Amino acid sequence: MTKRIFTKKEQEQLKCNPYVQAVSEKAITYTDEFKRHFIAENDKGTSPREIFEEAGLHVDLIGLQRISSAGKRWRAAYRQTGVEGLQDTRKTNSGRPSEKELSLEEKIARLEAKNQLLRAENELLKKLDLLERQMLKKKSQSKRNENLN
Structure with a gap:
């Protein structure tokens, strides 16, 4: 992950984007909808940079490394488990998985x-x-x- 820290002003700017779910000083959480859109557009040959720019997410603010890393993560998750791999499951998957039948x-x-x-x-x-x-x-x-x- 990049070492770039977002200022409060940058965080507020990013939060205004409909494809951004949450922002902290160090991380951006994108909506599941944006991740699906990213995969669909990337499969058509659109570059990650273009997809982010078209979504109003400025490369200068986010950084190419973050965009590249997110794209790699989402493509790998999509290949492995399909659309379910793109969903943010942090709230639903807390703790150990249930072992009951x-x-x-x-x-x-x-x-x-x-x-x-x-x-x-x-x-x-x-x-x-x-x-x-x-x-x-x-x-x-x-x-x-x-x-x-």
């Missing part, structure tokens, strides 16, 4: 919750794809109109 009802409830999460993720990706196609269509139409004039 889950009942059939508990197993079903967990699988249903996981299924619901995956469906929501699929819907989000469909919406993103639709928006991207619409933007590309508008760009190509505006270029055609410019060529006609």
Whole structure:
């Protein structure tokens, strides 16, 4: 981790960003939504720096090392466990993991919750794809109109 310390003013500036969950002097916690967005955009070939800049997170403030480290961490977590690996589980996973055997009802409830999460993720990706196609269509139409004039 970088040794750069954020001033109070910088912390306040970062907290105003909708993709930032929390900020301290030494660390930034990003929202799960931003992590999913990062993975989706990075898979399309967008550089980590561009993704952060487009999200309003200035590279000069955050630092390239932090951006690079976060990207590596998120990609590794995503490869290992999928979308669940991107979630901040610090509040839910405190202490030792439970060693008790889950009942059939508990197993079903967990699988249903996981299924619901995956469906929501699929819907989000469909919406993103639709928006991207619409933007590309508008760009190509505006270029055609410019060529006609």
